[in-house]
Amino acid sequence: MQSIDGTDSLKEAVAKALQDSKPLWLRGGNSKSFYGNPCDADCTELDLRCHSGVIDYVPNELVLRVRAGTSLSEVLELLESEGQMLPFEPPNFGGASTIGGVIASGLSGPRRPYYGAVRDFVLGVSVLGGKGEVLSFGGQVMKNVAGYDVSRLMVGALGTLGIIMDVSLKVLPRRPEITLRVSELPDSISGLSAHARVESQHYVRVPKGTDVEGDVVDDDFWRQLAAHELPSLRAGNALWRISVPPSSTQYLDEASVVEWGGAVRWVADPEGNPHETLSAGHATLFRTNDCSERNRFQPLDAVVSRIHGNLKHGFDPQGIFNPGRMTWYAN
Template sequence: MDKILQQFREQILTAGAEQRGLLLQGGGTKQWYGNPIADTSAVLDTQAYRGVISYEPTELVISARCGTSLKEIEALLDQHGQMLAFEPPHFGPAATVGGMLATGLSGPRRASVGAVRDFVLGVSLMNGAGEILRFGGQVMKNVAGYDVSRLMAGSLGSLGLLLDVSLKVLPKPVAETSLMFAMSEADALSHLNRWAGQALPISASSYYAGRLMLRLSGSVPALLAAKQRLGGQEIDSANDYWESLREQSHHFFTPEEDYALWRVSLPSTAPTLKLRSKSLIEWGGAQRWLWTNESEAALRTTIQAMGGHVTRFRYGAVDSPAFTELAPPLLKIHRQLKAAFDPAAIFNRGRLFD
């Protein structure tokens, strides 16, 4: 592995000396996410730097190199009845743990257990000077000052080359089942917000085309009590459904001509959106997917007025920014971080911000 790290370092130093960009890439299953990269003349492929470094099931911690397959990680955890609780989407069989952390995307269970960043215990990375930096640790009670390790979640490779990561894992639920309800979108949002304040084992939710779906996870007695309390139609074999939401293979996510897929983040109490769009709601109302040809400016203004923000997640015009523009003070912090980790601005130029 030292030889591979030396190759990484040489590529980084060469790119800095020649003042050209460097595209960081693992399995490449999420390269479409974010803004187009300004310079793709050189690619640093991380897949050779792979393998589980350590895994102690009794400690609920796993450490792996950035090029390690997500499928490999999940298969290993499954042998011990454990999981990556935030259900990271793969978007392809070649997905890696490095890409998982860089994109910071979470699946249906995110609203009940937390996001990717909440499970990061420590990372090591190589900065723009070819130096290996280590942040955080490999235990849950680690305290290491400024939490740079969690900063890597969603950074899209803009701060450095992620080398390895330590993650908290959780036991799989003893039992799971799903319930289906027929109702309007307004009623679904009302029910979801009321149930969120109650002691119910809801681990995922979605609403689409007049159908509200809930997933219940926990002990058998807890599930029986929840089913009696909630009602609805029980669906025992719903794993494929929740996976289709995680991987966006559900027919809702089929590309629409001349439409963009927007990811909307809102307070869960926000009402039904008054937009010309087709929508699917997750996370108790806090995440809403939209297919729409509304103008970017109108969409961002509407969502911002409701206390949220919107991301052009996939498809549509790539000449407009994918992410909501940051306020000047926040943008200044981002630029300072970028300058500290990557002073020559070689990593994934333009993917996160201009």
């Protein structure tokens, strides 16, 4: 794995953006360019893959520190060689995702309800902020945090708060597992690490040797599911991600794929706007053929919107990072 320290070149790019008052559109592998609102300003595109490579990895301590431009595929290969994994199982769209994109998008995969989300495994980050300074938060050990955990604030911010330079992650050992297709989901399954309903079929991932009847399926199914390579997630003009309480009946029948024990439902071309019809939870227009659509995230109420806006101004006072990518103000 190649190691490149691109700190100086990224600092220069930020300094020029501040001097010219011209925003930056941040990209890594460009694998999630479809996700989030489109840019609402004339931006200079900045490729972050110039800053890549593993900084520190101690397998017996289960901690990995890596630069943000590093390929997710390379990180997964490194961890697999040591029998370890990223517990939140991030999607690797087109095999082009970077670690920075993993953190910036905050997207977790099938293990999410059983192991935790991206933010739960972030120990520390370094960020190049809107004043041209590299700021470091957190560390490389799991501990109780007093005050505001800024490291986790970067998860899901889509690069709007600054350029993620490197991240320290908690990793876990990988255990032998098997994937089964079952006609009916048992009431209780010991050691369950993933469950999905695709069309009318249920898929479960359990430790090898678990007493569950079903047809054995290639474990690559879960990678395909997370990366949206299944036909059920490629149909339609607009794909919505509906996050609701698992007991909710909304969009359950319309969903082509249901994940996370019912908490996430993928719906293509629903009737009406889920932002308006959802009674609990939130909806995201995850992918659309309408590139001009600017309201892809659930609208924020006035109080939450003000908090988001204040955070944005604190980290990026001149608004040079990914303008418009997220909704900062309530409709």
